[in-house]
Amino acid sequence: MLTRGERTAHKWRGRPDGPAKVSGSLTYLTDLSVPGMLYGKVLRSAVPHAFILDIRTAKAERAPGVRAVLTHKDVPGLNRFGIVNPDQPVFCEDRVRYIGDAIAAVAADTKEAAEYALSLIEVDYEPIPLVDDPEKALQPDAPLLHPGGNVLHRTSYRKGDPDEAFGSCVHVVEETYWTPRQMHAYMETEGGVFVPEEEGGLTVYAATQHGFKDRMQLARILAVSEESIRVVSSPIGGSFGGKDELNVQPYGALLALKTGNPVKLHNSRRESVRAGLKRHPMKLVMKTGIDAEGRLVAHRAEIIADTGAYSTLGAPVLNFATEHAMGPYRIPHIAVEGVSVFTNNGVSGEFRGFGGNQAIFAVESQMNRLAELAGMDPWQFRRLNLREAADPGPLGQRILPTDCLPAVWRSVADSEVWSRRRSSRLRDASEPWVKRGVGAALAMHGSGLGYGIPDPGGGRLSLTREGKLEAAFSFEEFGQGVIATLELMLMERFRCSADDLSIVIGDTAKVPHSGSSTASRSTTIAHMALSKLHPQLSARMIGLAAKATGKPAPLLSTGPGGIWLQPENGKAERLITYKEVALLQEEELAYETEFHFPVSPDPVIGGHYLYTCAAVAVEVEVNTLTGAIKLLGKHHAVAAGPAVNPMGYIGQIEGGSVMAQGFTLSEDALLQDGHYKTENLDTYIIPTIRDVTEDVTLHAIEELPQDDPYGPRGIGEVGSVALAPAIALAVHDAVGSWITRLPIRREELMGAFPGILKRSCKGADDS
Amino acid sequence: MAMEMTNAPKYPEVWQPAAAEEAWLLKRKWGEAACYVSGGTLLRTQWENGVKPPPLHIISLESVHELQGVQLTEGHVSVGAAVTLNECRSNGALQRYGGLLIEAIEQIAAPSIRYLATIGGNISSLVGDSIPALMAMDAKLLIVRGPARHTVPIRDWVQGAEGAREPDDIIGRVLIPASASASPLTEHDIHAQHDEWFQFYEKVGRREAFTPSLVTIAGVGRLSEDGVMQEIRLSAGGGAALPDRLPEAEKALSGSRLSEAMLSLIHQTINSQYRAAEDLFAGSEYRKEASANLITSRLWKLMKS
Numbered sequence A: 001m002l003t004r005g006e007r008t009a010h011k012w013r014g015r016p017d018g019p020a021k022v023s024g025s026l027t028y029l030t031d032l033s034v035p036g037m038l039y040g041k042v043l044r045s046a047v048p049h050a051f052i053l054d055i056r057t058a059k060a061e062r063a064p065g066v067r068a069v070l071t072h073k074d075v076p077g078l079n080r081f082g083i084v085n086p087d088q089p090v091f092c093e094d095r096v097r098y099i100g101d102a103i104a105a106v107a108a109d110t111k112e113a114a115e116y117a118l119s120l121i122e123v124d125y126e127p128i129p130l131v132d133d134p135e136k137a138l139q140p141d142a143p144l145l146h147p148g149g150n151v152l153h154r155t156s157y158r159k160g161d162p163d164e165a166f167g168s169c170v171h172v173v174e175e176t177y178w179t180p181r182q183m184h185a186y187m188e189t190e191g192g193v194f195v196p197e198e199e200g201g202l203t204v205y206a207a208t209q210h211g212f213k214d215r216m217q218l219a220r221i222l223a224v225s226e227e228s229i230r231v232v233s234s235p236i237g238g239s240f241g242g243k244d245e246l247n248v249q250p251y252g253a254l255l256a257l258k259t260g261n262p263v264k265l266h267n268s269r270r271e272s273v274r275a276g277l278k279r280h281p282m283k284l285v286m287k288t289g290i291d292a293e294g295r296l297v298a299h300r301a302e303i304i305a306d307t308g309a310y311s312t313l314g315a316p317v318l319n320f321a322t323e324h325a326m327g328p329y330r331i332p333h334i335a336v337e338g339v340s341v342f343t344n345n346g347v348s349g350e351f352r353g354f355g356g357n358q359a360i361f362a363v364e365s366q367m368n369r370l371a372e373l374a375g376m377d378p379w380q381f382r383r384l385n386l387r388e389a390a391d392p393g394p395l396g397q398r399i400l401p402t403d404c405l406p407a408v409w410r411s412v413a414d415s416e417v418w419s420r421r422r423s424s425r426l427r428d429a430s431e432p433w434v435k436r437g438v439g440a441a442l443a444m445h446g447s448g449l450g451y452g453i454p455d456p457g458g459g460r461l462s463l464t465r466e467g468k469l470e471a472a473f474s475f476e477e478f479g480q481g482v483i484a485t486l487e488l489m490l491m492e493r494f495r496c497s498a499d500d501l502s503i504v505i506g507d508t509a510k511v512p513h514s515g516s517s518t519a520s521r522s523t524t525i526a527h528m529a530l531s532k533l534h535p536q537l538s539a540r541m542i543g544l545a546a547k548a549t550g551k552p553a554p555l556l557s558t559g560p561g562g563i564w565l566q567p568e569n570g571k572a573e574r575l576i577t578y579k580e581v582a583l584l585q586e587e588e589l590a591y592e593t594e595f596h597f598p599v600s601p602d603p604v605i606g607g608h609y610l611y612t613c614a615a616v617a618v619e620v621e622v623n624t625l626t627g628a629i630k631l632l633g634k635h636h637a638v639a640a641g642p643a644v645n646p647m648g649y650i651g652q653i654e655g656g657s658v659m660a661q662g663f664t665l666s667e668d669a670l671l672q673d674g675h676y677k678t679e680n681l682d683t684y685i686i687p688t689i690r691d692v693t694e695d696v697t698l699h700a701i702e703e704l705p706q707d708d709p710y711g712p713r714g715i716g717e718v719g720s721v722a723l724a725p726a727i728a729l730a731v732h733d734a735v736g737s738w739i740t741r742l743p744i745r746r747e748e749l750m751g752a753f754p755g756i757l758k759r760s761c762k763g764a765d766d767s
Numbered sequence B: 001m002a003m004e005m006t007n008a009p010k011y012p013e014v015w016q017p018a019a020a021e022e023a024w025l026l027k028r029k030w031g032e033a034a035c036y037v038s039g040g041t042l043l044r045t046q047w048e049n050g051v052k053p054p055p056l057h058i059i060s061l062e063s064v065h066e067l068q069g070v071q072l073t074e075g076h077v078s079v080g081a082a083v084t085l086n087e088c089r090s091n092g093a094l095q096r097y098g099g100l101l102i103e104a105i106e107q108i109a110a111p112s113i114r115y116l117a118t119i120g121g122n123i124s125s126l127v128g129d130s131i132p133a134l135m136a137m138d139a140k141l142l143i144v145r146g147p148a149r150h151t152v153p154i155r156d157w158v159q160g161a162e163g164a165r166e167p168d169d170i171i172g173r174v175l176i177p178a179s180a181s182a183s184p185l186t187e188h189d190i191h192a193q194h195d196e197w198f199q200f201y202e203k204v205g206r207r208e209a210f211t212p213s214l215v216t217i218a219g220v221g222r223l224s225e226d227g228v229m230q231e232i233r234l235s236a237g238g239g240a241a242l243p244d245r246l247p248e249a250e251k252a253l254s255g256s257r258l259s260e261a262m263l264s265l266i267h268q269t270i271n272s273q274y275r276a277a278e279d280l281f282a283g284s285e286y287r288k289e290a291s292a293n294l295i296t297s298r299l300w301k302l303m304k305s
């Protein structure tokens, strides 16, 4: 069991960026100020769907302190952005599709002057009927948001003949599930500082999960070479997928180049809610059947995702949801159909779990209902139906065989939290309206971007002239603890001390391409890169040391501060420092590697090759007077290979789990007629520490298959994927209601006090 | 950088009168263009949310002498309207006689906000979580209206009874009866001390802490030795609805004994009487049912104890 502060089996290492973050002294990029800096502001659409008839900026241009007012006419390159399919206007020309669409931007001497100038820009709109529901958007008479229609993407997977197979099923469950528009709610809202450099260059200090991708997109917008742009993007005050796409960068870049001055932009929370990405709300219709023994026979799933106004990563998110809509079970007959639909409901995009959380909630809920119909314990029901290690992946593709499922299944079955399932539902006879219940769920979650999407990895390892062992990756630090993880990986390999290390991330001027910090991929990329680079650098340093000292290379090894000699029967001594080794020759010792994230040999678009497994058991308390739910205890089991950085590992699982708690119990960015009604964190309710139970155990199952070349798997998402269906089962266990809609509505769990009393007295008499 | 901001937005003018009447006169003078400010915590969100435009004149009540301090006078704890929620919480007299109020305050906002927010501002908001507690405690308000002072029951003031509340009124002080009914006994103490008074307060929000209220209820009453309910005061609030007493439920209870049949009746009465708020986060049906449930469950516990 991985517990806080454990120092024996694991290296418990505080994160280097921790103290500054906790004490509030850390300077984020949005805290930067540079001399002569102007303030930028963006005018967003006043209406969610309309043609723009006219934009008049003359008054704003004449306002005091205003240095530039930009519209679509001022974009030198492509007036569009979007990671996969650039279809979101930097500035709208003749049409707006959501309430966050940008129409103009202002740079002024002060923030107030910029805000005032925005109020002077006049825009004439001609409303277009609102498309605020994905099902309505698919109707033939719906207004079309894009030339290609309202369908962004469709998916389909079929195996066997489910239609016929349902006929042979003994029990069939058919149900519809809804999931909310969750907001990333990062602490630091989007923003940054944009600094023009000599010869038309530009330095961007703004958070992103993939600096090189931002550079590519910005170069395309500005019509300049990628090399003329430097992106500095860490540290980041949280992202969770929400800052992977461009946000304010185009405006900052355009304003800085136009005015020749540094420009700062920083979204208020309100602007962040209005313009920013959200998790895709999905409607999932599922039909699943079993035979007399309780074995799964047929499964059908239809997914409708509300992708909002523009593409961003809507298509890959739907692919991921499709791949996780049948669960890690053996089912001979399967049909999954997915559609991601454009609407005027904000923009949905990347979010921790990437479409898996929605699908896993639905499919695991199906398992719970089927177990009940079959008269089986829901956990035994799963064991009976789990896939085997060498089975093909969910989309029929070959995957790296993994035994992680039985391991996490067993962990929950043996957990203390799960053992509470059999005990009384009643907490206390003096409050018979408080009911307790236990539930659990599991998932097998893909890592990496999946087949068909470029997923390049790599890194650089060097000995600097200052004698530091330096690892450089294009990763970002957004709170996940990647710096500490890299340090631990290097300390283990070089057996050096932390002082010998230099970690370079988050700056396109200094790091090689290692791809995006997303999709639970960074740890695996780092492991693969270092497995290749460490022996090279180590051998070279030892060779140089041997030559310089005349000692035999086989007796030398890297260690704290430099190269050490270990005589056959004597005390080890340090022969030469890293700095001395570095100065033994002219050029820097540096090694680079590039490779692709491991993918399936089978060409199944979006299908993964590496999977991690996660299961969670949870105990809840439902107050039937109010329908309020409280989490009492949680047991997380995660099979993702070695816990390289135990503190980071626990942090990721606990954090992901609390985020999933919000998804299940309180979070939903409400829209009415295309306008957000939860514009700040006073109405958009995320869990606070008082909602978090201290009774958490985490079982990290660290074994990997023998000779596994891929090493530790990422755990950034798996803590969040299975909690919702586990809570739903626990609530059912407590009060008997089946949950179909998240966040769970209290109305569905409450009773009238006189009735509650009668039932609980009756219950007491029965027992 | 030097520049002229001729057209740019103006910052409001801030007035800091030391006398209540002076504050009142300023408000009279500027009318709609002025606004009293105590902690400013609620106003700040209203300005930012566009619920109210920022005024041209801010009349700070911070330095008004009459609104300061907590005194134990004969029969009352008198709390100045400018006393912050944090100060209320740690005040000895209130700890002795203001148990329900302190319980309410502990669930208002978060420590940083309670550090600035005042009791006067909470009541003036008309939806503050302290109001149901103060109604159940039978608190009165000392109102400043020019040179005149008068006291009104908090219910009349909140509900806007005839002549009770005028736009320029300043809440001067909150008067809490320093009687047995307001002493901080919990249900558990009742048996131990052979005291017949009981009281309860409960707030339900969308999470455990730092949350707007969906439903807030409070109750104070006396249970005679032979189990008859007397002097009972019940109240409910939550959301945008004005908190109110629940007179019909009070009437049904007073003089009668608690029984399950009685509780059913009370439940029904509250459900049909209480005018609950309705918003995107909870319907009025939910709020009525939850209020009725919370109050009757508290009475049931009393009956069982």
Ligand SMILES: Cc1cc2nc3c(=O)[nH]c(=O)nc-3n(C[C@H](O)[C@H](O)[C@H](O)COP(=O)(O)OP(=O)(O)OC[C@H]3O[C@@H](n4cnc5c(N)ncnc54)[C@H](O)[C@@H]3O)c2cc1C
Pocket (backbone or CB within 6 Å): A682, B035, B036, B037, B038, B039, B040, B041, B042, B043, B044, B045, B061, B081, B082, B085, B107, B108, B109, B110, B113, B116, B117, B118, B119, B120, B121, B122, B123, B124, B125, B127, B128, B129, B130, B169, B170, B171, B172, B210, B211, B212, B213
């Ligand atoms: C994040 C956040 C969370 C909150 N959570 C809660 C909560 O859980 N429960 C709750 O009840 N409230 C909550 N509030 C609302 C508010 O903070 C409290 O109601 C607070 O007590 C208001 O006091 P104040 O002194 O800041 O009032 P101010 O903002 O100064 O004033 C509020 C109103 O009262 C008027 N006013 C102030 N003092 C007087 C007076 N003496 N006489 C006449 N009029 C006066 C003002 O003109 C204004 O209209 C929250 C606010 C925020 C920002």
